[in-house]
Amino acid sequence: MKLYACEKCPLRSYSERKPKALITRIWRWHTKWCPGWKAYQKSQSEKRPE
Numbered sequence: 560m561k562l563y564a565c566e567k568c569p570l571r572s573y574s575e576r577k578p579k580a581l582i583t584r585i586w587r588w589h590t591k592w593c594p595g596w597k598a599y600q601k602s603q604s605e606k607r608p609e
Contacts, residue, residue, distance in 0.1 A: 565599040 565571060574583040590596040 561602065563595060563599040563602065565596055 570582060570586045570589075573580070574586045577583060
């Protein structure tokens, strides 16, 4: 199983705790084009059987 930096990302962790913070908005913007985040999301969807 490959580990992604997104799993332990301090910005992601902070954003989950403080959803209305400016840093959270920047992090969300970043996830729209970040290849690492897209790969992490794909790996998460493959883990969950739907």
